Amino acid sequence: xxxxxxxxxxxxxxxxxxxxxxxxxxxxxxxxxxxxxxxxxxxxxxxxxxxxxxxxxxxxxxxxxxxxxxxxxxxxxxxxxxxxxxxxxxxxxxxxxxxxxxxxxxxxxxxxxxxxxxxxxxxxxxxxxxxxxxxxxxxxxxxxxxxxxxxxxxxxxxxxxxxxxxxxxxxxxxxxxxxxxxxxxxxxxxxxxxxxxxxxxxxxxxxxxxxxxxxxxxxxxxxxxxxxxxxxxxxxxxxxxxxxxxxxxxxxxxxxxxxxxxxxxxxxxxxxxxxxxxxxxxxxxxxxxxxxxxxxxxxxxxxxxxxxxxxxxxxxxxxxxxxxxxxxxxxxxxxxxxxxxxxxxxxxxxxxxxxxxxxxxxxxxxxxxxxxxxxxxxxxxxxxxxxxxxxxxxxxxxxxxxxxxxxxxxxxxxxxxxxxxxxxxxxxxxxxxxxxxxxxxxxxxxxxxxxxxxxxxxxxxxxxxxxxxxxxxxxxxxxxxxxxxxxxxxxxxxxxxxxxxxxxxxxxxxxxxxxxxxxxxxxxxxxxxxxxxxxxxxxxxxxxx
Ligand code: FAD
Ligand code: NAP
Numbered sequence: 001x002x003x004x005x006x007x008x009x010x011x012x013x014x015x016x017x018x019x020x021x022x023x024x025x026x027x028x029x030x031x032x033x034x035x036x037x038x039x040x041x042x043x044x045x046x047x048x049x050x051x052x053x054x055x056x057x058x059x060x061x062x063x064x065x066x067x068x069x070x071x072x073x074x075x076x077x078x079x080x081x082x083x084x085x086x087x088x089x090x091x092x093x094x095x096x097x098x099x100x101x102x103x104x105x106x107x108x109x110x111x112x113x114x115x116x117x118x119x120x121x122x123x124x125x126x127x128x129x130x131x132x133x134x135x136x137x138x139x140x141x142x143x144x145x146x147x148x149x150x151x152x153x154x155x156x157x158x159x160x161x162x163x164x165x166x167x168x169x170x171x172x173x174x175x176x177x178x179x180x181x182x183x184x185x186x187x188x189x190x191x192x193x194x195x196x197x198x199x200x201x202x203x204x205x206x207x208x209x210x211x212x213x214x215x216x217x218x219x220x221x222x223x224x225x226x227x228x229x230x231x232x233x234x235x236x237x238x239x240x241x242x243x244x245x246x247x248x249x250x251x252x253x254x255x256x257x258x259x260x261x262x263x264x265x266x267x268x269x270x271x272x273x274x275x276x277x278x279x280x281x282x283x284x285x286x287x288x289x290x291x292x293x294x295x296x297x298x299x300x301x302x303x304x305x306x307x308x309x310x311x312x313x314x315x316x317x318x319x320x321x322x323x324x325x326x327x328x329x330x331x332x333x334x335x336x337x338x339x340x341x342x343x344x345x346x347x348x349x350x351x352x353x354x355x356x357x358x359x360x361x362x363x364x365x366x367x368x369x370x371x372x373x374x375x376x377x378x379x380x381x382x383x384x385x386x387x388x389x390x391x392x393x394x395x396x397x398x399x400x401x402x403x404x405x406x407x408x409x410x411x412x413x414x415x416x417x418x419x420x421x422x423x424x425x426x427x428x429x430x431x432x433x434x435x436x437x438x439x440x441x442x443x444x445x446x447x448x449x450x451x452x453x454x455x456x457x458x459x460x461x462x463x464x465x466x467x468x469x470x471x472x473x474x475x476x477x478x479x480x481x482x483x484x485x486x487x488x489x490x491x492x493x494x495x496x497x498x499x500x501x502x503x504x505x506x507x508x509x510x511x512x513x514x515x516x517x518x519x520x521x522x523x524x525x526x527x528x529x530x531x532x533x534x535x536x537x538x539x540x541x542x543x544x545x
Contacts, residue, residue: 014140015116019045021464022135022145024121024402026111027055028102029437029453030151032078035109036461040468045145046111047137049120053111054102055153057095061179062387064202065095068290068343069448071232072240073258075101077248078454082108084241092229092289092343116141123403124148126432131473131544133433146473149460150399151437154445157397159390159510165369172385176203177392186211189384192374194366196222200389201342205350207387214356215381217366217374220502221332223313224342228288248451257443257451257523262287264294269305272296281312293337300337300496310336320348329360334501340445394504395440395518396420406431419507419516423477423485423540424530426456432476432544435460440518441489445505447523455523459530463538474544481540493517 021037023030026048037044050058057065067074071088086101093101106112116137123136133148135141158177160166174184176199191211193200196218208214240247250260262284269277277296284292292313298305314331321327330348350356364377373383396416404412410430415421422428425442426435437456438444444452467475493499499506499517507513520526533539 014137015045015143016141017045017143018132019043019143019145021045021147021149022047022124022133022143023149023151024124024135025055025151025153025156026050026053026106026115026117027058027151027153027156028076028450029153029457030055030115030149031102031105031109031111032076032453032457033149033151033437033460034111034114035078036457037464038114040461040465042464044114045143046115046151047119047121047135047141048115048117051117052099052103053106053115054099056155057098057102059156059179060177060199061095061181062174062176062199062203062389063184063206064204064345065176065179065199066090066092066202066227066229067098068092068198068227069258070289071098072237072247073251073448074098074450076105076450076454077244080245083244088232088237090229091232092227121402123405124434125403125405126407126434128407131432147433147435147464149435149437150439152398152402154395154438154449155392157393157401158388159393159397160388161366161390161511163366163369163374168371169369169373169383169386170371171373171383173388174385175388175390176200186385188212190373190382191215191385191387192217192381192383193387193389195389195391196220197389197391198222198340198342199391200387201344201347203387203389204356205344205346208350208353208356212355215359215383216351216357217359217361217376218329219361219365220334220339221330222339222342223310223332223336224344224347225285225290225292225313226288227343227345228286229345251448252451252455252527253524255522255524256290256447258448259291259294262291262294264297266297268298269296269308270298277308278312281309285312285316289343290341293341300335300498303335303497303500306335306337306497317348320352322352326351326358329358335497338497338501339503340505391504391509393510393513394507395445396507396513397510399436399439404431404434406434417514419514420518421482421486423482424526424533425520426459426530427475427477427541429477429479429482432474435463441485441520443520443523443526446519446521451523455527455530459534462534466534466538467543470543472543472545475538475541476544478540478542485540489520490517492521496521 020042021044023033023046071093120138125134132144158175187210190213192215194217251258280295284295299309317331318327367375373381420440422441425439502508
């Protein structure tokens with residue numbers, strides 16, 4: 001695997017000191033948290049493991065990486081000047097442009113002077129007597145903070161399965177989530193791609209455009225909707241920018257926090273005749289993107305309804321892929337949307353190319369990585385490069401890698417041994433003054449994440465202001481509130497078809513991980529609940545003097 005981390009570049013001298021707020025991570029969450037913390041007059045410090053800002057868009061540099069929420073929506077709304085002045089070039093911006101945007105925000109708001117790069121937080125311990133956190137980093141820094149904000153990301157710990165023989169391969173290896181900074185080309189190579197999630201589906205067509213041969217090792221096929229990506233239409237951009245604030249506000253009332261220009265059709269698929277169904281699915285397929293899921297109101301509530309939409313997509317796969325036996329292998333059977341829908345440019349069509357081979361490993365897992373390739377189903381595949389598109393230890397992985405200890409030395413790992421438990425996804429009983437941005441139990445990964453990030457950071461900022469105004473030093477979720485919230489998150493999920501397949505939302509992609517549906521479904525009701533909690537003086541939290 002390529003080591004993308006240059007430990008010498010920009011390494012800061014180990015730091016000591018006392019801060020009001022310590023923020024871990026400088027992706028979109030950490031950057032905005034720093035901006036708001038400064039606005040409150042807090043002395044804040046950010047630690048970031050990477051050498052620059054951008055988080056997801058700093059690490060995931062694989063070919064074809066781009067957002068699947070339209071760029072005019074997948075961007076900050078907190079600054080009218082920023083959203084008016086920044087110009088996206090495409091409907092779905094590519095990774096380099098999103099990274100440039102993050103860098104622009106860092107420069108524009110002068111964020112870098114309070115961010116320590118190339119520095120990983122390894123521990124965070126709460127000192128009850130002082131009511132402060134002591135934070136330690138891998139560079140030897142030891143700092144204290146009244147508040148700690150974990151802006152560490154939901155998809156920031158790569159999942160590299162423990163394949164037998166992993167280290168023995170003599171060729172080049174890559175993980176999509178830790179892609180090298182220099183350009184990687186596959187010209188003339190035999191490339192194996194393991195996985196068929198969003199990262200694989202975006203990268204495979206481009207890898208296939210370079211490589212001599214591509215072998216895609218598929219355990220579970222995924223549903224992918226075409227992006228129909230294109231240069232951003234200036235007329236559409238002007239229309240949005242004429243009332244950007246209104247557009248953002250309407251998006252915040254959408255279940256996933258985006259898509260008010262293509263809202264979900266609330267009608268049941270069963271109320272529609274054959275022709276109307278077909279027309280609705282076609283229209284959304286032709287428009288492209290995640291909005292496909294909103295063709296009817298009950299697709300995620302009823303298995304039969306869901307299978308009608310699923311069968312439409314399977315039909316499209318059969319139309320695109322010429323070899324019908326291959327099309328059947330590429331056609332998913334699980335409920336559509338149960339695993340996150342992918343958005344692609346030419347994915348299924350790539351399998352019509354003679355040098356692209358699908359290897360179905362659903363019945364015969366990868367047995368071993370060998371010095372010359374890999375073995376599965378008793379066959380040896382000779383490879384020059386392997387791309388692990390095997391995803392992430394989502395939502396909890398990054399948090400649990402740190403040694404986080406709250407009151408009475410309770411570790412977060414012990415606390416979450418049977419799955420994550422939070423109140424609102426923001427706070428955890430036993431861990432005062434520790435906030436998680438887009439934590440498990442909040443809508444996070446089921447939304448436009450920048451909308452969720454802004455909502456969380458604003459809530460945390462208001463909360464800190466409130467504590468200061470009311471002479472309080474600490475805030476901690478209460479046991480009854482946390483118990484009831486965990487029950488609520490599960491009950492909402494259980495009323496849908498989300499828990500019916502092996503998705504990373506459930507932790508099912510990581511062997512041994514407790515199977516719990518981690519995000520809360522539905523942004524608007526959640527945001528309303530957070531507002532209500534705030535209006536009632538932080539109901540469900542205990543405030544300490
Ligand atoms: P991140 O961007 O993950 O940033 C967290 C940062 O914390 C990282 O830089 C990491 O290095 C740092 N960090 C973690 N642990 C430590 C530690 N212990 N010490 C120091 N630093 C640490 N969401 C959407 O809504 N729309 C999309 O189109 C979309 N596309 C995506 C595409 C890809 C390839 C991936 C992987 C995710 C995508 N997401 C998308 C989700 C994406 O993660 C969020 O949109 C968003 O970028 C998250 O921002 P964040 O700041 O919360 O976390
Ligand atoms: P992913 O969706 O978790 O996909 C990982 C793939 O690897 C799956 O196909 C999985 O198969 C396979 N896999 C995992 N372990 C394996 C093993 N031991 N053997 C064989 N195959 C194995 O990860 P991802 O593609 O990186 O995407 C993660 C999330 O990031 C997305 O859902 C999305 O939220 C975000 N993302 C968004 C975009 C975008 O379009 N903007 C792009 C990339 C990522 P199974 O399905 O059988 O587990």
